Amino acid sequence: MARSFKVLFQVVLLWMAGLGAATQFAKIAVPFTEVSSLYPEFGDAIGWLLSIVSLIGALLGALSGSITTWIGPSRLLIFGLVLGGLVSLFQATEPGFYVMLASRVVEGMSHLAIVVAAPTIMAQITVGRARNAAMVLWSTFFGVAFALNAWIGLQIVDQFGLSVFFALHGGLMILTAAILALCRIRIDLGEPGEFNWGWRALLRAHARIYSSPRVAAPPIGWFFYTLTFVSLLAILPGQFQGNTGSIVAGLMPLAGIVLSWLAVPLMLTYLTSVAVINLGFALGIAIMGTAFLGCPLTYVAIGLFAVLGLVQGGSFAAVPELNDSAETQALSYGAMAQMGNSGNLLGTPVLLAVLGLTGVDGMLVAVVGFYLAAIGAHLWLARRRMAA
Numbered sequence: 001m002a003r004s005f006k007v008l009f010q011v012v013l014l015w016m017a018g019l020g021a022a023t024q025f026a027k028i029a030v031p032f033t034e035v036s037s038l039y040p041e042f043g044d045a046i047g048w049l050l051s052i053v054s055l056i057g058a059l060l061g062a063l064s065g066s067i068t069t070w071i072g073p074s075r076l077l078i079f080g081l082v083l084g085g086l087v088s089l090f091q092a093t094e095p096g097f098y099v100m101l102a103s104r105v106v107e108g109m110s111h112l113a114i115v116v117a118a119p120t121i122m123a124q125i126t127v128g129r130a131r132n133a134a135m136v137l138w139s140t141f142f143g144v145a146f147a148l149n150a151w152i153g154l155q156i157v158d159q160f161g162l163s164v165f166f167a168l169h170g171g172l173m174i175l176t177a178a179i180l181a182l183c184r185i186r187i188d189l190g191e192p193g194e195f196n197w198g199w200r201a202l203l204r205a206h207a208r209i210y211s212s213p214r215v216a217a218p219p220i221g222w223f224f225y226t227l228t229f230v231s232l233l234a235i236l237p238g239q240f241q242g243n244t245g246s247i248v249a250g251l252m253p254l255a256g257i258v259l260s261w262l263a264v265p266l267m268l269t270y271l272t273s274v275a276v277i278n279l280g281f282a283l284g285i286a287i288m289g290t291a292f293l294g295c296p297l298t299y300v301a302i303g304l305f306a307v308l309g310l311v312q313g314g315s316f317a318a319v320p321e322l323n324d325s326a327e328t329q330a331l332s333y334g335a336m337a338q339m340g341n342s343g344n345l346l347g348t349p350v351l352l353a354v355l356g357l358t359g360v361d362g363m364l365v366a367v368v369g370f371y372l373a374a375i376g377a378h379l380w381l382a383r384r385r386m387a388a
Contacts, residue, residue: 007125010183011134013176014118017081018141019148020173021114024053024084024107026149027169031157038162039097049104054341056108057115061338062205064116065331073117073124073330074185080113081177088170092163115337120330123320124187131320132268136260136313143253143312150250187326209335213384215328218318219335220381221277224374225311226343228367231351236301239360248301255302256309264313273318274378280310281371288364297360322385 028035028050036046057064068076087107091100119138126134157165210216233252237245267276287303319332355363 007130010125010185011122011137013180013183014077014122015137015141017077017114017118017176017180018138019145020081020084020169020176021111021118022142022145023149023153023169024088024111025050025142026146027088027153027166028104030146030149030153031162031165034157034162038094039100042097045097048101051345052101052104053108053111054344056105057112057337057341058345060202061112061116061334061336061341062209063202063334064112064337065209065327065334066201066205068116068120068330068334069327073120073187073326074180076113077117077121078177078181080110080117081173081180083107084110084114085170085173085177088166088173090170092167092170094163112337112341115340116330116334119316119319119333120326121185121187123329124326125185129265129269132317133265135316135320136264139264139312139316140257140260143257146253147250147257205331209331212328213381213388214322215332216335217274217322217378217381217385218315218332219339220377221274221281221311221318221374222315222336223339223343224281224370224377225308225315226340227347227370228343228351229308229347230344231347232301232304232367234348235351235355235363236297239297244298248298251302252305255306256312258309259306260309260313264310264317267310268314268317273314273321274382276314277311277318278375278378280307280312280314281375283307283310285368285371288368291364292361 032046032050035049039046071079084107087103087110091103094100095103119135122134122138123131153165156168208215209219233249236252237249239245240248264276267279271279284304284307287300287307290303291297291300315336319329319336323329323332351363351366354366358365
């Protein structure tokens with residue numbers, strides 16, 4: 001019992017580290033109006049304060065798995081939390097725009113370290129059904145963080161201002177790092193060996209990851225998920241009038257979290273994680289099809305995000321299911337960070353361009369195309385695994 005409670009406590013603590021990492025996005029996205037008011041002369045450039053955090057992950061995500069093996073996931077996680085906490089405390093001073101932008105680049109390093117190291121540790125300290133449940137819990141960190149920041153964070157901003165909000169985030173990150181350090185979690189990744197920086201190392205890392213149908217499968221599917229998740233969350237609520245948009249915006253991520261928690265652990269006892277992922281994409285296609293049959297867009301939006309919870313939970317569970325060693329798991333999580341950040345960078349401008357040219361119907365057709373490509377990629381990689 002003591003061992004089970006210890007593991008449960010560590011899993012929840014790692015998930016809280018994920019909430020801190022997701023808040024690195026949410027603390028700009030949720031109070032975006034207040035952030036914009038800090039730099040009124042920069043207009044549209046304010047958007048870079050949100051998206052530039054993804055830049056580091058998109059460029060270096062493939063290397064992050066190797067870095068995790070080299071440094072060790074526990075040390076890397078604590079480093080990421082402390083760095084993120086210190087950056088957030090610095091941002092509480094409300095520096096000038098370009099200094100704030102540079103701090104967000106540094107914050108991207110912190111974010112990448114956390115989202116690669118934390119699930120790697122989580123997958124190693126759990127087994128069997130407990131591992132499935134832990135990975136499903138981890139998959140909800142982004143949606144839960146945005147919901148908490150909308151419910152609690154905005155009230156803090158309204159009452160005390162952005163400076164206190166940023167400082168509170170920084171303090172909680174450092175507190176989480178301190179508690180994790182006291183837990184002394186040790187993960188054996190084998191001999192770390194020598195790690196080389198530079199373009200050749202980057203190319204080798206990409207070749208190793210994306211030539212493996214086991215390591216590459218979760219991140220490739222994850223790319224198509226992230227290509228639409230944040231972008232649809234931003235675009236769809238704007239298609240409704242009055243308070244409907246804000247209500248739908250709150251319900252969309254929550255629907256995915258609820259279905260992911262309730263359904264995915266049970267489904268993983270009967271289906272492979274890849275089957276759960278493909279089912280989520282297929283159901284998403286079917287739900288979007290109902291929009292062309294007259295189903296109200298509000299129900300389509302909420303239903304779509306509900307079934308995407310299967311993709312969310314199944315994708316993180318796929319990493320330890322397809323990869324036995326902690327090293328290959330770290331590589332796969334690093335590639336998921338890379339593909340996730342790439343999807344976040346590309347998704348909104350691509351879908352906004354499609355929306356402007358073809359309207360909502362054309363945008364939904366484009367999303368259907370993305371999900372068909374995701375299913376096709378997973379089926380192709382499954383065939384490669386069978387052949388191997």
